[in-house]
Amino acid sequence: MQSNGAEALRAYIRAETSKCMFCGFCEALCPTLYHGPHRGYGPRGRVNLARLIARGEASFTSDVVESMYSCLLCKACHLKCPGGIDIVGVVRATRSLYVLSQEVSA
Numbered sequence: 001m002q003s004n005g006a007e008a009l010r011a012y013i014r015a016e017t018s019k020c021m022f023c024g025f026c027e028a029l030c031p032t033l034y035h036g037p038h039r040g041y042g043p044r045g046r047v048n049l050a051r052l053i054a055r056g057e058a059s060f061t062s063d064v065v066e067s068m069y070s071c072l073l074c075k076a077c078h079l080k081c082p083g084g085i086d087i088v089g090v091v092r093a094t095r096s097l098y099v100l101s102q103e104v105s106a
């Protein structure tokens with residue numbers, strides 16, 4: 001059973017990521033995108049992975065964890081997002097969900 005804290009994080013992530021139009025404008029400014037093996041190392045990919053996690057449609061695979069923890073939290077992507085999504089907030093919340101999931105399974 002999920003704790004209230006985890007459910008609050010999921011609700012926040014769902015609300016923020018529902019504003020994503022998958023336009024990709026954010027990707028041009030991301031310093032990590034082209035250093036990773038796939039687009040999960042950029043903001044659009046992180047938003048999409050977080051959305052899937054919050055909906056229960058994906059789990060914390062090593063790729064998802066790497067995607068979230070390779071974000072520099074620099075907020076460069078915020079400058080180009082027409083949806084005004086708090087991408088760093090989404091990444092932080094997804095990291096928190098991951099930590100909670102580890103505590104539950106320990």
Ligand code: SF4
Binds near residue numbers: 071077078087
């Ligand atoms: S905050 Fe993360 S996703 Fe956004 S530009 Fe910086 S490294 Fe990329």
Ligand code: SF4
Binds near residue numbers: 020025026043083
């Ligand atoms: S710029 Fe904003 S709306 Fe467009 S893909 Fe990136 S996070 Fe989604």
